[in-house]
Amino acid sequence: MKKFLALLLAALTLTAVFTGCVPAPGGEGGDQPEVVEPTPTPIPFTPDTWTGLKADKAYSDTRAVAIMINNISAARPQRGISQASILFESKVEGGITRLMAIFKDHTEIEGDVGPVRSGRDQFLQWAMPMQALYCHIGRSGITQTYIDSFNYNDMDLDGQNRVFTYRRDRPGYKIEHTSYTNTEKLQAAIDKYGYNMDKTYGSTVFNFVKYDENDGWRELGGKLIDDISIVHSEVYRTYFAYNADAKKYMMSMYNGTKGTREQTIDENNGQQLGFENVIVAFADISKYPYPGGGAYDPNYQKVDLSYGGLGYYFSNGRMEQIRWFKGGATDPLVFTDMDENPLYLNCGKTYIGFVDLDEYERFEYAGPEEEIVEGEIDNTQADAGEVEFE
Template sequence: MNKVLNKVMIKAIILVMILTMSTVTGCKKKVSDTSVNEDNQAETNITDSEEQENNDTTDIEDNEEPQEVEEVVNNHEGEVINTLTGQWISEEAANRRPIGIMINNLKAAMPQSGIAQADIVYETLVEGGITRLYAIFRDFDAEKIGPVRSARHYYLDFAFDHDAIYVHYGKSTYAKDKFKEWNSPHMDGLSGLDAVMCYQDPTRVRPHSTYTSYDKLLKAWKQVGYRETNKEDFEAKFKFSEEEINLTSDMEATYIDLPYSHYEQKPWFEYNEEDNLYYRFQFGGKHIDRETDEQLKYKNIIIQFANIWTIKGDKYGCMNMTLVTSGEGYYITNGKAQKITWKKPSHYKPTLYYNENGEEIKLNKGKTWVSVFPKNRKSKITFTK
């Protein structure tokens, strides 16, 4: 009897072991099938998302790194960030030192040429209540830029702000002295560089007829032998935000009126909500680039208040201003304005801008207009119509 029981028990144990092994093998097969299905589903999802752009499917390996996908999406191979705008440009242009050009801004000089390609434009007063523009270029190829006019010494600080070469056609006595004293790199059309760097437009009357171009500037640059690349230790004046900035200020800024003086120019900006840019106006109408027939427009506006005065006893009424100091101003973008302060510790250090908490501000990516405005006229500025 015991022998019979033992045989039965042995058979039962063997049967249980066989069933257990079958179950484990079945589970393994089921897991394997599920993995294949997930891979297929992942591949299907990827293919679906790319179907409109490319009908070819691409296998995604298990060890593929996320960085590779991001590089394909960004597609900025061979490009570098432009420190003047925060935007991607060619590596060649990004590593090239900026060029700043003195632009005639009289009514007789309108419309100007090539300045729509400038990354940054400075505007401030010269003698007689008129303004001149200092347009800073890095990524450009313009065949005609101007009219080019003579230098004023305080504009050298705008050039130093960006390690830029100052391009001009003539200069004041004060500028002549400061170019030497401050060792400022510059290219003057009223010199041996005239035939290399400049040409005259026969449809314009002097002194509103002098122009330059990208090719001519690079030829003159080679001739004078100035450093062609950025300083390795140079601190960029502007810092840019990776995310779009919408100021939390309560100050609306949709119509910026900037009456520098009694002169008829009377510039202003109007905010366009469709593209979030500020469109430039002066002399009662749109400020146009002659070469593109398009209106000048900017993502950022900086108003920098400064002490500006006429030099006592100067027979031409030449002006001066204090820029190596600190002061107040406004940063304007996306329909709002916020109060800021600014500080420039020396001619060779950039002007930096700070919010009311003393933190250096970041700008939205894009082109910037800087208005260096007389401090004693700041109450004349309006921000809405």
């Protein structure tokens, strides 16, 4: 019996050994299965329409709002302007400047925005190709002419019973410096008047460096620039000082009442405004003809946008000389290099100042430990686009 069990155990052992020698499917003695590497899912490229930064979706499907902001020194500090993606500044009547703040989504505005002030046609012409809802309190006659001619959506306090703004208690300020709006007020007006706020933007409003290449930065080809001084008129001047840690140009303005240079502060958060991009565009600015009153106030300023002009682009501590083009009221504002190749802005917020050619000689900039450099330009050549910058 023991002998039988021993023989049986030996047989089972041999069976196990030979069974273990049989090639597995696809192993030695068979075809190898093809190993298919999974195709990586492409990472969607989703730039923000207004800044070029990475966004949650490809392009915004919400219509932007463009809000006119009072910039008289007696109305400062303003509220909410640090949230704007783009800030325009240009001279209006009397040598004062006005601001237009572009907000990409009115539902995301935190706190008040203002003081809101009256519309001017140059700002409307910058807002129209962006399809932004134009928000203001009052307007010049020529601005209304553009609104009527193009049947363009706007919200005007004077004609819409203060639905989108309110008077804020602001002791020490004149009443015209106390009108503000916010998300709730804007939405109430949009609902009441049935404005369509759905807008699919097929591209960014300007050419931006791709945010996934070198973190959205390129080094400009020009010289290092730390300080910029823009003269709009004798008492309206805008300054920028470069903050290398933040990679932003920090904004200040001249207070003519006090005779001092002051940081441009958002009263909502107490923070100084800073921009990754600063563009200074020179244009022929003159008074509109005044045929005896009516739509043309004798002091309203006409910014000639029909041809284009020259300017400067500052970013990441450097400068480049540029050209700008627009054309008709609904044509987009376009920036190029001096050879008219597309200008690529670094990702981030942008300040755009349109400055009278007559003030070019007082425009100044300086690099680290350099003396201020004053621009020199012949206005006739600049109008023709023939000038070469220094």
